Amino acid sequence: MTGPRPPRRAAVLGSPIAHSLSPALHRAAYQALGLTDWQYGRFEVGEDELAEFLGGLGPEWAGLSLTMPLKRAVLPLLDEISDTADSVSAVNTVVFTDDGRAVGDNTDIPGMVAALAERGVTRVERATVLGAGATASSALSALGRLGAQEVTACVRTEARAAEMRSWGERLGVRVTTTGWGEAARALSAPLVVATTPVGATDALADAVPATPGVLFDVLYEPWPTRLAAAWSAAGGQVVGGLDLLVHQAVCQVESMTGLAPAPLAAMRAAGEAALAAG
Structure with a gap:
């Protein structure tokens, strides 16, 4: 463990942001780390x-967490982005270096991998992704790291379908797209990743397979979602949005403070x- 840096500031940005759990997680980490x-x-x-916000930050700033709609909007404003962030053109973490450079990273991807690994999912050959967008592309990248050979993406428009197929080509994951009306059938995959907004998967709760695999639902409030509750009731394993939020925040804390390991248990409890x- 390296020594602590001088007192610094960090924050989460986005819109809407009032209900973000990031302050609770990061503050708990600071307390546990003695910062x-x-x-x-x-x-x-x-x-x-x-x-304008970025331009007004002083040298006391260590980093930023970004949520929607900023994960792609920030790209042209950065001095450098990591290979992980570049692979999906999405940044959820900005770290300010000692010489004032703004470096973007994506901790959603390793966060997803870590959250699944915590539940014993370290490899998967076939999966379904519900939805499109920045979180869905991060899910494709995470699935690629887990060895997925085939991913079905269920989306609402052909434009979104084309986008997901393009991300698959870029990430080296074979992506087959279907309309949202086919989503119920796609729930039979060994791993289903739901990246959709609140309420979008409610109608799928009645279509949970008799023997479900693993559901990774990236939402954390309200929790459980109707789909997650039905999945658990059918005996399936569920990984939730809080799991993702905590694991990606662990990566953020380590990057911003220079201290590792970050206190996972304290952050989850917070x-x-x-x-x-x-």
Whole structure:
């Protein structure tokens, strides 16, 4: 473990941002790591406001967590991006170096891999992804790391389908696309990753297979989703959005503070407490 850096600031940006759990997770990490002078906040920032916000940051800033709609909007504003972030053209983490450079990374991908590994899923040959967008492309990358040979993406429009096929080609994952009306059939895959907004998969709760595999639902509030509840009731294993949030935040804390390992258990407990408190 390297020595701690001087007191710094970090924050999560996005819109909407009021219900983000990131402050609870990062503050718990700071406390456990003894970084009592570090601060972590949250700021409502839209795409049109991002450049001005970044331009106003001082040297005390260590890093930023980014949520929607900023994960792709930030790309042209950075000095450098990691290979992981470049592979999906999505950044959810910005780290400011000692010489003032802004470096973008994507911790959603290793976060997904770690969350699945924690539940014993370290390899998968076939999977289904529900939805498209930045989180879906990160899911494709994570599935590629797990050895997936075939992924079915269920999307609502042909434009989204073409986008997912393109991401598959870029990431070296064979992607077959189907319309949303075929999503119920696609739930039979050994691993199903739901990347859709709240309520989008509710109608699929009645289509859970008799012997379900693993469901990774990236939502954490409200929890469980109807699909996750039905999946568990049928005996399937469920990995939730809090699992993803905690594991990707672990990577962020380590990158921003220079301290490792980040306190996974303390961060998870803080997230659970924040959700319970509403």
